[in-house]
Amino acid sequence: MHLFFEPGLFSSGPVRTAAVVGGLTAVVSAVVGLFTVIRSQSFAGHALADVATTGGSGAFLLGLSPLAGFIGGGVIGAGAMDLIGVQRVRNRDVATGIVLGAASGLSALFLYLSTTSSAATGTIQHILFGGIFEIDPSLVPLVVSLSAATVLVVGIIHRPLLLGSVSSDLALARGIGLRTTGLLFMGALAVAVGLSSIAIGSILSTALLIGPPATALRLTRSVRGAMLTACFLGVGTTWLGIALAYDSADWILSSQGLPVSFFIVTIAFASYVAAGLPVIRRQVGS
Amino acid sequence: MSTLLEVDGVSIALGGRPILDEVSFDIGSGEFTGLIGSNGVGKTTLLRIILGLQKPDGGVVRMLGAPLSPRSRLLGYVPQKVLLDPDVPIRARDLVALGLDGHRYGFGRRTAQQRERVEEMLHEVGAEFFADTRVGSLSGGEQQRVLIAHALISEPKLLLLDEPLANLDPKSVQEIVALLHSLARNNGVAILLSAHEMNALLPVMDRIVYVTNGRAASGTTAEVVRSDVLSKLYGHHVDVLTLHGRVLVVAEPGAEVGDIPDHPALTIS
Numbered sequence: 066m067h068l069f070f071e072p073g074l075f076s077s078g079p080v081r082t083a084a085v086v087g088g089l090t091a092v093v094s095a096v097v098g099l100f101t102v103i104r105s106q107s108f109a110g111h112a113l114a115d116v117a118t119t120g121g122s123g124a125f126l127l128g129l130s131p132l133a134g135f136i137g138g139g140v141i142g143a144g145a146m147d148l149i150g151v152q153r154v155r156n157r158d159v160a161t162g163i164v165l166g167a168a169s170g171l172s173a174l175f176l177y178l179s180t181t182s183s184a185a186t187g188t189i190q191h192i193l194f195g196g197i198f199e200i201d202p203s204l205v206p207l208v209v210s211l212s213a214a215t216v217l218v219v220g221i222i223h224r225p226l227l228l229g230s231v232s233s234d235l236a237l238a239r240g241i242g243l244r245t246t247g248l249l250f251m252g253a254l255a256v257a258v259g260l261s262s263i264a265i266g267s268i269l270s271t272a273l274l275i276g277p278p279a280t281a282l283r284l285t286r287s288v289r290g291a292m293l294t295a296c297f298l299g300v301g302t303t304w305l306g307i308a309l310a311y312d313s314a315d316w317i318l319s320s321q322g323l324p325v326s327f328f329i330v331t332i333a334f335a336s337y338v339a340a341g342l343p344v345i346r347r348q349v350g351s
Numbered sequence: 352m353s354t355l356l357e358v359d360g361v362s363i364a365l366g367g368r369p370i371l372d373e374v375s376f377d378i379g380s381g382e383f384t385g386l387i388g389s390n391g392v393g394k395t396t397l398l399r400i401i402l403g404l405q406k407p408d409g410g411v412v413r414m415l416g417a418p419l420s421p422r423s424r425l426l427g428y429v430p431q432k433v434l435l436d437p438d439v440p441i442r443a444r445d446l447v448a449l450g451l452d453g454h455r456y457g458f459g460r461r462t463a464q465q466r467e468r469v470e471e472m473l474h475e476v477g478a479e480f481f482a483d484t485r486v487g488s489l490s491g492g493e494q495q496r497v498l499i500a501h502a503l504i505s506e507p508k509l510l511l512l513d514e515p516l517a518n519l520d521p522k523s524v525q526e527i528v529a530l531l532h533s534l535a536r537n538n539g540v541a542i543l544l545s546a547h548e549m550n551a552l553l554p555v556m557d558r559i560v561y562v563t564n565g566r567a568a569s570g571t572t573a574e575v576v577r578s579d580v581l582s583k584l585y586g587h588h589v590d591v592l593t594l595h596g597r598v599l600v601v602a603e604p605g606a607e608v609g610d611i612p613d614h615p616a617l618t619i620s
Contacts, residue, residue, distance in 0.1 A: 103439050221456050228453035231433050231446060231486070235501075238402050238428040239454040282438050286483065291440050 083197040083264075083307050083325070085205055089212040090257075090264040091273060091299035096216050097257040099278040099288075099295050100223070100250065104230045108158060109146060109251070111271045112165035113258045116142030118267040119168045120259075121192040122175035131192060132204060135262040136211075139255030142168060147248055195266030195326045197307065208260060215256045222246045227288065264303070265326040276333030277302060283340040302332045354416075355380040355541050356509055361400060361410035363393075369565055370396050373410065376560045376569035378543060380508065383535050385552045386545040388562035394545040395431075397562070398511050401543075402428055414509070427502030427540075429512040432494060435487035443489065443497045444482045447472050450501035468504065476500040476530060492523030496530065503534065510534075512544040516551060524551050531555070549576070550597045576600075 101110045120138015121131045142164055149160035179189055191199065219226075225246045229236040236243055261270030281294035306329035314322035356378040363371050370393040378384050388394050399405040401412050403419060412419045414426075435441065448461060448469045461469075473479045476496040481489060486497060495515050502510055512531075516524045532555040535542050546552060549559070553572060560569040561576070561584065568575050568584050575581075576598055582588045585602070592599045 103441075105436070220458055224449060224453050224455055227441060227445075228449050230439070231435060231441060231449070232430050234399075234404065234430050235428065235433070236453070237404050238426070241454050282440060286440055286485070287442065288440050288445065 077311075078202065079198045079200075080307065080311055082200050082202045082205060084304060086200050086208050086260075087197055087264050087303040087307055087325075088300050089208055090260040091277070091303040092296050093212045093215050093257045094261050094270075094273045095277050095281075095295035095299040096219050096292065097250075097253050098274040098276075098299075099281065099292055100219060100226055100230075101254060101274060102278045102282060103288075104226070104250075106254070107271070107275050109161045110254055110258065110274050112146070112161045112168075113139045113142050113255055114262070114267050114270045114274075115165050115172065116168040117255075117258050117262045117270070118192060119172040119175065121262060121267055122172055122179060122189070125188050125192065126175055126178055130204075132207070132259060132263050135267060136256055136259030138168070139258050140252060143248075143251035143255045147251060191266070192262075193266050193268045194324060195262070195264055195269065197264050197325045198310075200263060204263075208263075211256055211260060215253045218249055219253050222249055226250060265329050269326045269330050272330040272333050273299060273303070276330075276337055280333075280337045280340045283337070298333075298336060302336065303329055306332055353380050354378070355382075355414065356401070356419075356543070357413040357416075358397075358401065359411050359413065361397070361407045361412065363396060363400065363405070363407045363409075365396065371400075371407075371562075371567075372565040374562070374565075374567045375410075376558075376567060378509065378541055378558070381535060381539045381541055382557040383532065383542045383555050384544070384558045384560060385549060385556045386543055386560045386562065387547070387549045387552075388545075389547050392562045393565065394562060395513055398428075398513050398543070398545060401511060402426060424505065425508045427505060427507035427510045429495070429498045429502050429510065429515055431513045431515070431517060432491065433486065433498070435485075437485055437487040439485065439487055441486050442483050443478055443486060443493075444469055444473060446486050446497050447478075447500045447504055450504040472500040472504045475534070476503075477526075490523075491518050492520070492527060495519070495523075495527055499527075499530070499534070503538070503540065506538075507540060509541045509543060512542065514545050514547070516544075516546055516548065528552060528555055553596075553598065 098110070101107055117135040117139045120134040120136070120141070122134070123138065124131050124134025145164045146160045149163060176189055190196070225236060225241045228239065229241060229243050229246060233243060257274060258267070258270050261273050265273060277299035278291065278295040280298055281291040285291045285294050306325050309328045310322055310325040354377050358374060358376050360373045360375050361371055362373055374397065386394050386397065396405060400407050401419070448465070451465055451468065452461065473482045476499050478493065478496045478500055481493055486494065489497065515527060519527065528551050531542055531544065534540065544552070556572055558569060559572050559575045560567050561581065563584050564586065566584055568580050576591055578589065578591050581591060581600060588603060590601045592601060
């Protein structure tokens, strides 16, 4: 690697868009992901990523915006899981699995139809593995509003969500509408996965959703601390991944550079492993 | 003593099986009441009905003379246990604080006064030494203390506890009973506690509600824990023996009385 990053990193338009969208995505993923981990809904998060794939590939076939497809698919998937019974812990895995299977079948069809149409290889790559340097800058205002709305919603319901994760009876006895908070949370999860899909791809979005929060839980004691740490780790991971990917064009003879998603996911994984090392855990004292 | 809670002719069947049949009893303010019965007789169902989490098929629950609106602030609830992963960063003090504002939507930081109240409550239940430990890492007895603080911090008139003594070692049982007894006396809060073992509660119970076969007998321990009353409830002759200050309910060999709380093994002796 260069001592300094490739000149032009900070002046390049696509890199700036990538940094803004990637940073916002990382914050939304960290906030939503922390509650996903606390509520033991990682599987639902992963399944929503697969449903987002269906939405994204379907949107491509119809000539719609992939972001609309990702989020639309996620929201429909979240609604379907709720109908089948994702709110009851006992039925959660079954409901999630059923929706996941059905959505993956549709993805197979949409992606097959896409490959048979012309010049689609790049798009499929983007849907599955992300294309953060090719994001249309006109999407930025939408990404900003979606991110702000999602973080706001999770912030508003955070205490009932926490109490519900301790015990559903305890929450019900306090008059909390578990169904409403659960649905709002699934909606937030769908948006987080959708944003993450345009940044690092629908298949990999779970890595950003679960990785930084899981690492933060290893390093902190309180919810507030875990939330701040997860945001910091998520944004750092994403920006470092973008910088390394931009830089990687010079590492090998090909001028293409390596995929951003690869770097982001690898850094997220390495941070999680490092946070579990005994020497670090002992310092945190958890 | 004024009547706080009236359970009036409550009946419920679950999955076609009758669980409670016209169960009635009263609880006075500040009273310590034991809801005694073996596992599966419907104690949890009865508590859920009182809490408004389950609708009875018949009968009514009144609090201070008025039909109990679901989710009344007059009630505090302590579930049997919570299943939290030790990885979840909810500390004992966080759970107690959620007793103040866990039902509130919005951001709003806690005031200094609220934080002080949390400290007081942690101290009152003897949880100050593990206030910063994650709830998922606490022992059963420690978790009960934190859950009791969570329920009491909103200053309810009646505290409902679902088998708080189950799965505790004998020392913790003594400690939790003593804690509840002093909380009831000092704060004037009434307690309805379900248990399948009555002996640990005998010194502190003002009243007992003894449930079996879907029916209940209530009164003071002396009025209820008697051979004639319990025989009528079980529909078979049972003897009530006192041995070294412990009460044993014993059925004749071969009597089909189902499980007897306290010492089921003795039913066949």
